[in-house]
Amino acid sequence: MRAHLLSVGKSRPGTRITPTGIVIHSTADPGATARDVRAWFSRPDSPPSSYHVVCDWKESLVLIPCFPGACEKAYHAGPKANSRYIGVCACEATRKDDDVKTYERLVKIVRGLCWIWEFPIDEGHIVSHFWVSKNLGGTDHEDPIQWLGKVGKTWDQFVKDLQEGRI
Secondary structure: OEEOOOOOOOOOOOOEOOOOEEEEEEOOOOOOOHHHHHHHHHOOOOOOOOOOEEEOOOOEEEOOOEEOOEEEOOOOOOHHHHOOEEEEEEOOOOOHHHHHHHHHHHHHHHHHHHHHHOOOOOOOOEEEHHHHHHHOOOOOOOOOHHHHHHOOOOHHHHHHHHHHOOO
C-alpha cells in the first residue's frame, strides 16, 4: 500500500477514531482505478466522501490514515459507520482477470488491517456496505455484493477467504 493521503478538508476531516471493524466497498464505476477514485475525492465539485484504502488490479492507496495511533474518520458509509469503521474499497474492473487481481489484493489488505488492529475475522468486525445500509442506516448502497458475484464469490466466501488466508 502506498500513502496518497487526501488533504485535510472536505473529504478528510482529520478527526481521530478508534475503529471497531472494517466496511468493504466496491466502486460503481467499472474501469476506474484507485488513482481515479482519489482524484474524484479531491475534486472541488465532488461531495464529501472518502475511503481509508482503495485498491485496484495494479495498486493500493491509503487515502486516510488508518493505523493504530493515527486513524482518522473517512466519509464512506453514513454517519454511524464512519465513526466506527475503516472503509476499504475495491475498484471494479472491465476485465474479469483484473477483478480477480483486485479481489486478491482486497483480501490481503483486509487481512493485514485485521492483524494490525487485532480484529477477529468474523461478521461482527468485517461488514459490507450493504450490511451498513440495512443495520445502521445513513446510506442505501448494496456494495460489494454484486461485484463479488462478478468475481465468482459470495459474501460468505469472501469472509471464509479472509479467515483462511486463501486467495
